[in-house]
Amino acid sequence: MTYLEFKDRMQQFPVFSVREIKKHFPGFDNRRLVEWQEKGYIQKLRNRYYRFTDFQVNESYLFYCANSIYSPSYVSLESALSIYGFIPEGVFQITSCTTLKTNIFETPIGHFSYRHLKPSLFFGYHLQQWDDHYYAIAGPEKTIIDYLYLNSDVESYEAFESLRWNAAEMLSRISIKTLNAYVNHIGSKTLTSRVNLLKKYVNANT
Incomplete structure (x- = not known):
């Protein structure tokens, strides 16, 4: 699974949890979350909760x-x-x-x-x-x-x-x-x- 495939499915969620990810992607490898944080694609808000960095913060x-x-x-x-x-x-x-x-x-x-x-x-x-x-x-x-x-x-x-x-x-x-x-x-x-x-x-x- 690529990041673009992940984002296409999950961008409907302004905030998404690991639990929600695994509903859509059974067997999801959590190491991808670390990788995508390092690349600046997503941010960790608290344990097991994330957001896409290109989502406008207001x-x-x-x-x-x-x-x-x-x-x-x-x-x-x-x-x-x-x-x-x-x-x-x-x-x-x-x-x-x-x-x-x-x-x-x-x-x-x-x-x-x-x-x-x-x-x-x-x-x-x-x-x-x-x-x-x-x-x-x-x-x-x-x-x-x-x-x-x-x-x-x-x-x-x-x-x-x-x-x-x-x-x-x-x-x-x-x-x-x-x-x-x-x-x-x-x-x-x-x-x-x-x-x-x-x-x-x-x-x-x-």
């Missing part, structure tokens, strides 16, 4: 990669806060939530960070289309819930002021009904207190 591609190399997961936290315009600065890593253990991967195309959520909290995301593919990202309300649930230091009005969240953008994008439904579903007094502080902050800054 934000959507990075979000797709985040989902693919550590699954199940969905983009959330700082990355989603930035996408929705809730925080003023750009984010230099892709942040996600997962039911797997908390983890970090340094790759040739970026830094991927994952925070653990118990399975009962793994909801509130949707599939966003990117070309012919899809990636999972938290909705605006779940992005906020995830952040407040996982960041125990946000426990005062002053903490929200220091975060400098865009209150006007939040007010325009967030459904309070959905936010309250999520809080009630989770049933955490601490989370409820933090969300109430967030509402106070938003109301005071819009």
